[in-house]
Amino acid sequence: MKILAIESSCDEFSISIIDDGKILSNIISSQIEQHVNFGGVVPELAARLHLENISWVIKAALESSNTKIEEIDYVAYTEKPGLIGSLIIGKLVAETIASYIDKPLMPLHHIEGHIYGASIENEFIYPVLAMVVSGGHTQIEIINSPNDFKIIGATLDDAIGECYDKVARVMGLGYPGGPKIDKLAKEGNKDAFVFPIPKNDESYDFSYSGLKTAVINIIHNLTQKGETIPVADVAASFQYTATKIIEKKLEKAINEFKPKTLTVAGGVSANSEIRNIVLSLGEKYNISNTFVPKMEYCTDNAAMIAKLAYEKLKISN
Ligand code: ATP
Ligand code: MG
Ligand code: FE
Numbered sequence: 001m002k003i004l005a006i007e008s009s010c011d012e013f014s015i016s017i018i019d020d021g022k023i024l025s026n027i028i029s030s031q032i033e034q035h036v037n038f039g040g041v042v043p044e045l046a047a048r049l050h051l052e053n054i055s056w057v058i059k060a061a062l063e064s065s066n067t068k069i070e071e072i073d074y075v076a077y078t079e080k081p082g083l084i085g086s087l088i089i090g091k092l093v094a095e096t097i098a099s100y101i102d103k104p105l106m107p108l109h110h111i112e113g114h115i116y117g118a119s120i121e122n123e124f125i126y127p128v129l130a131m132v133v134s135g136g137h138t139q140i141e142i143i144n145s146p147n148d149f150k151i152i153g154a155t156l157d158d159a160i161g162e163c164y165d166k167v168a169r170v171m172g173l174g175y176p177g178g179p180k181i182d183k184l185a186k187e188g189n190k191d192a193f194v195f196p197i198p199k200n201d202e203s204y205d206f207s208y209s210g211l212k213t214a215v216i217n218i219i220h221n222l223t224q225k226g227e228t229i230p231v232a233d234v235a236a237s238f239q240y241t242a243t244k245i246i247e248k249k250l251e252k253a254i255n256e257f258k259p260k261t262l263t264v265a266g267g268v269s270a271n272s273e274i275r276n277i278v279l280s281l282g283e284k285y286n287i288s289n290t291f292v293p294k295m296e297y298c299t300d301n302a303a304m305i306a307k308l309a310y311e312k313l314k315i316s317n
Contacts (some may be wrong), residue, residue: 117304134266153204188236194216
């Protein structure tokens with residue numbers, strides 16, 4: 001059974017082909033370079049660039065997987081959430097292909113896709129506890145099947161990825177800031193600055209606006225005094241606090257929900273400290289099925305949508 005999946009919710013246009021659970025191709029056209037000058041993703045530009053990338057991405061996905069379009073049994077695509085102009089393009093491409101080959105369409109959820117990106121290289125044993133850390137989301141989900149996702153805590157203000165990107169922008173590191181801060185943090189002293197950890201211990205919800213403001217204030221104060229900003233120390237102290245928030249909530253959720261699988265998903269799951277935290281919590285609580293996604297499946301990609309589609313179909317037959 002072959003599925004063609006499309007992901008286009010933000011600034012990546014990606015097509016993947018999966019055959020009985022095995023990823024045959026995962027072509028990603030990224031637009032980072034075109035958005036860098038604006039300090040972030042410009043929605044109108046993202047949609048226009050998707051239009052330019054459709055043809056070659058489809059071709060590359062089919063050719064590199066040695067697949068003819070007629071061999072596809074299902075067409076999956078990201079229905080929501082995301083930038084509307086970007087989403088519409090993915091939906092139209094999916095509908096066009098599905099109607100041409102007369103095969104069913106599967107509209108899927110982007111975040112559920114991120115979660116299944118973690119299961120491409122490792123099988124889930126349910127219930128799964130997934131820490132979702134991405135550009136627009138910070139949430140903990142309990143997954144009982146590919147059709148049963150429970151959000152037990154979510155973003156109250158800024159998402160963790162957004163916070164990384166904004167802090168990086170103020171530090172003059174450019175877009176996207178997450179990977180740059182992660183790298184710099186390794187050279188800095190995490191105890192150089194003490195940033196606040198939100199006190200909402202009884203809840204699983206996440207707040208990052210206080211941390212963002214605290215870091216921005218320090219940078220502005222140092223700049224006003226004419227002092228050079230110790231970027232590596234700021235990055236290390238920020239990363240320590242941003243990931244400590246994740247660790248605390250995740251540990252609480254592990255104790256309450258006693259999952260059989262522990263994992264992390266979304267673009268920020270590429271973060272070295274978050275990967276360490278998840279793996280050490282899995283070890284501490286003896287959750288043998290603990291894993292982090294392969295780097296290629298952390299930020300937006302169509303393979304994760306293909307895998308979600310495959311897992312949904314597997315249990316419907
Ligand atoms: P969402 O999935 O919530 O709709 P999105 O699709 O825009 O949002 P993703 O592509 O999942 O977001 O993730 C992009 C985010 O991941 C960016 O904020 C980027 O800075 C962040 N990121 C990538 N690598 C790292 C890293 N090593 N450390 C921290 N953040 C990272
Ligand atoms: Mg992106
Ligand atoms: Fe995403």
